[in-house]
Amino acid sequence: MSGLFVTFEGIDGAGKTTQVKRQAARLTRLGLDVLTVREPGGTELGEAIREILQNLGNMIDACAETCLYAAARAQLVAEVILPALQARRVLLADRFADSTIAYQGAGRGLPEEQIIELNALVTRRLRPDLTVLIDLPVEEALARARSKARAHDRMEMMDQAFFTRVRECYLRLAALEPARFVVFDGRKTPAELEAEIFQAVQEALERCIGTSGDKARL
Ligand SMILES: Nc1ncnc2c1ncn2[C@@H]1O[C@H](COP(=O)(O)OP(=O)(O)OP(=O)(O)O)[C@@H](O)[C@H]1O
Numbered sequence: 001m002s003g004l005f006v007t008f009e010g011i012d013g014a015g016k017t018t019q020v021k022r023q024a025a026r027l028t029r030l031g032l033d034v035l036t037v038r039e040p041g042g043t044e045l046g047e048a049i050r051e052i053l054q055n056l057g058n059m060i061d062a063c064a065e066t067c068l069y070a071a072a073r074a075q076l077v078a079e080v081i082l083p084a085l086q087a088r089r090v091l092l093a094d095r096f097a098d099s100t101i102a103y104q105g106a107g108r109g110l111p112e113e114q115i116i117e118l119n120a121l122v123t124r125r126l127r128p129d130l131t132v133l134i135d136l137p138v139e140e141a142l143a144r145a146r147s148k149a150r151a152h153d154r155m156e157m158m159d160q161a162f163f164t165r166v167r168e169c170y171l172r173l174a175a176l177e178p179a180r181f182v183v184f185d186g187r188k189t190p191a192e193l194e195a196e197i198f199q200a201v202q203e204a205l206e207r208c209i210g211t212s213g214d215k216a217r218l
Pocket residue numbers: 010011012013014015016017018019144148186187188189190193
């Protein structure tokens with residue numbers, strides 16, 4: 001598979017969406033063909049599932065929730081991600097398979113091996129070339145969520161222990177796969193993080209498709 005597949009992970013409020021937008025803008029300015037997707041969503045089915053998850057919230061059983069995320073991901077992989085990578089595009093995903101391991105596995109307590117198998121099925125064993133993990137202490141993420149104008153539904157519903165489990169799971173996954181994950185300190189400013197993440201993305205570009213942003217501009 002050609003192209004470059006970068007996923008962004010981290011607990012709620014860590015700064016994923018902020019950095020996906022900044023990286024996409026930066027790569028586009030260098031002349032690269034960039035596509036961003038968010039999970040759950042990115043397809044008609046995925047957006048419908050996103051609404052179900054938002055509307056029914058904590059009424060959904062943990063296994064049912066896992067299957068809804070998996071269905072959205074399967075459709076996104078088939079309809080958007082694989083064609084984009086075949087067309088040699090740079091794909092930035094705001095959450096991907098690791099989110100299900102961290103949230104439904106560590107967070108909600110489902111068996112991790114079964115989630116990994118489900119992920120393998122729905123992703124067709126596609127692995128990101130690079131996973132950007134933005135790590136932030138749970139208290140700081142909660143404070144950010146509280147300072148947002150709109151109520152942050154999930155943060156209201158889940159407790160601190162839940163997010164601590166999710167955060168620790170992400171760090172464990174990163175330690176298990178150091179070649180894929182790069183961990184960033186989410187307490188840094190958005191501009192500092194942008195520069196650091198961009199460096200990791202450039203290295204992944206060199207490694208995977210033999211071009212860096214600088215070369216692409218020439
Ligand atoms: N490095 C940063 N330092 C301080 N605040 C930040 C930083 N990055 C983002 N923020 C702010 O924190 C809030 C959450 O950021 P963002 O929406 O990017 O996080 P997220 O990881 O996408 O969250 P979610 O999982 O809820 O979608 C926003 O109000 C954003 O402006």
